[in-house]
Amino acid sequence: MGKSIVDKIWAEHVVHREEGKPDLLYIDLHLVHEVTSPQAFSGLRMKNRKVRRPDKTFATMDHNVPTINRTQIDDQVALNQMTTLEKNCLEFGVELAGIDSPEQGIVHVIGPELGLTQPGKTIVCGDSHTSTHGAFGALAFGIGTSEVEHVLATQTLWQTKPKTLKLEINGELAKGVTAKDVILYVLATYGIRFGTGYVIEYCGDVIKNLSMEERMTICNMSIEGGARAGLVSPDETTFEYLRGRKNVPTGEQFDQVVQQWKAIASDSDAEYDKVIVVDGSDIAPMVSWGTNPSMTAKVDASIPRQNDYQTELEKDSLVRALSYMGLSEGQRIEDIKIQHVFIGSCTNSRIEDIRAAAEVVKGKQVHPQVRALVVPGSQQVKKIAEAEGLDKIFVDAGFEWRDAGCSMCLSMNADVVPNGEHCASTSNRNFEGRQGAGARTHLVSPQMAAAAALNGHFVDIRKVTVGAV
Ligand SMILES: CC(C)[C@H](C(=O)O)[C@@H](O)C(=O)O
Numbered sequence: 001m002g003k004s005i006v007d008k009i010w011a012e013h014v015v016h017r018e019e020g021k022p023d024l025l026y027i028d029l030h031l032v033h034e035v036t037s038p039q040a041f042s043g044l045r046m047k048n049r050k051v052r053r054p055d056k057t058f059a060t061m062d063h064n065v066p067t068i069n070r071t072q073i074d075d076q077v078a079l080n081q082m083t084t085l086e087k088n089c090l091e092f093g094v095e096l097a098g099i100d101s102p103e104q105g106i107v108h109v110i111g112p113e114l115g116l117t118q119p120g121k122t123i124v125c126g127d128s129h130t131s132t133h134g135a136f137g138a139l140a141f142g143i144g145t146s147e148v149e150h151v152l153a154t155q156t157l158w159q160t161k162p163k164t165l166k167l168e169i170n171g172e173l174a175k176g177v178t179a180k181d182v183i184l185y186v187l188a189t190y191g192i193r194f195g196t197g198y199v200i201e202y203c204g205d206v207i208k209n210l211s212m213e214e215r216m217t218i219c220n221m222s223i224e225g226g227a228r229a230g231l232v233s234p235d236e237t238t239f240e241y242l243r244g245r246k247n248v249p250t251g252e253q254f255d256q257v258v259q260q261w262k263a264i265a266s267d268s269d270a271e272y273d274k275v276i277v278v279d280g281s282d283i284a285p286m287v288s289w290g291t292n293p294s295m296t297a298k299v300d301a302s303i304p305r306q307n308d309y310q311t312e313l314e315k316d317s318l319v320r321a322l323s324y325m326g327l328s329e330g331q332r333i334e335d336i337k338i339q340h341v342f343i344g345s346c347t348n349s350r351i352e353d354i355r356a357a358a359e360v361v362k363g364k365q366v367h368p369q370v371r372a373l374v375v376p377g378s379q380q381v382k383k384i385a386e387a388e389g390l391d392k393i394f395v396d397a398g399f400e401w402r403d404a405g406c407s408m409c410l411s412m413n414a415d416v417v418p419n420g421e422h423c424a425s426t427s428n429r430n431f432e433g434r435q436g437a438g439a440r441t442h443l444v445s446p447q448m449a450a451a452a453a454l455n456g457h458f459v460d461i462r463k464v465t466v467g468a469v
């Protein structure tokens with residue numbers, strides 16, 4: 001019987017095993033951000049311990065950094081967390097992409113960008129969307145602050161081996177259907193718990209034909225389906241993305257490491273604990289209408305009615321979600337009006353996302369009732385976009401063009417959606433209050449967000465002429 005990538009990575013990383021206990025796993029890369037690390041560093045200091053492997057630890061600041069006027073920060077909470085991280089990194093010898101660094105950005109955008117994220121690695125971070133790095137064939141998952149301290153101190157982590165779920169997406173995607181729609185469709189179909197206890201391995205022709213950035217979008221939202229990790233076996237697309245990046249070996253050493261990466265991919269006869277098969281041609285551009293990512297519909301459909309559900313529990317949660325969202329049963333998705341647009345977050349803020357949105361926006365104007373923001377995932381993405389003139393396309397159309405950070409994805413900084421207003425957002429969570437108290441989030445792809453910005457309501461991107469000036 002063949003082995004899956006999870007079996008292989010696990011076997012290579014167990015450093016201690018005892019019957020009836022979790023395994024002790026070796027961690028290859030520990031990413032750190034300002035929100036979940038302060039107590040962990042304090043813990044080390046109190047116990048008089050060092051960071052065991054500073055060379056395998058990398059920090060950035062992303063969650064509450066301002067995305068505008070960075071030279072003069074007046075948000076005291078943000079400032080305090082940022083200076084604390086700076087002090088901790090200096091004291092413990094951890095490399096930091098700080099606020100002034102050209103490498104600063106959302107932790108899940110910069111890991112891959114800097115070539116730190118590589119196939120076969122175990123990667124952790126005190127952040128649930130660490131699953132993003134799975135796109136490279138790494139076993140990557142979020143950990144809590146006490147575990148952050150444990151990894152800092154020992155470079156290991158106690159973990160129970162998860163079950164494996166093969167999610168095969170076959171066929172082809174229609175024009176206008178993106179990776180974001182794939183994962184929203186999966187969540188709309190299988191719910192927010194189907195992945196609980198599993199690591200999801202995404203495969204099939206649709207996944208094979210996606211770019212690395214698109215694969216990251218899908219792996220990113222594995223956590224929204226209950227799985228702590230989601231991954232894709234590495235292939236030529238993976239190796240080509242990594243070739244020439246900082247932190248990736250070069251020359252002959254690159255060829256050698258590619259051989260190791262190839263060996264880590266799942267065997268064709270690998271067995272899984274559960275298998276789900278999806279037909280890619282069923283997927284349409286998706287829009288979330290409720291308060292969790294599974295409350296999502298195709299753009300040309302309508303919000304469900306109570307009668308569409310069997311159980312009282314489901315009917316109740318529909319009613320509650322619609323009351324928070326200020327929407328009604330049976331309302332057409334295209335009739336939902338929006339006042340804000342956020343193009344950003346670790347789900348959709350990479351260069352391909354920004355390019356796709358710019359294509360839609362080019363030569364057009366943001367609807368007069370809409371405030372629209374583009375927040376690149378990293379300062380490097382920002383720089384590439386500016387070199388291509390994309391910032392100008394957005395600014396000319398009436399968008400705000402910002403510095404890198406999490407921004408309106410969770411509104412820990414000044415980028416907030418006001419109470420009761422609707423936001424078309426390329427992020428990953430639409431929970432109550434996520435983008436501000438009373439804010440109403442609709443999860444969509446960058447193309448769909450851009451089209452909504454121009455129209456003031458959702459429109460079917462398949463019917464929009466893209467790129468016409
Ligand atoms: C702040 C952080 C702990 C949190 C997470 O773990 O995901 C955040 O990134 C989020 O997206 O909600």
Ligand code: SF4
Pocket residue numbers: 062063106108127129345346347405406409410427428
């Ligand atoms: S962009 Fe959003 S989802 Fe991603 S790490 Fe930041 S807050 Fe979390």
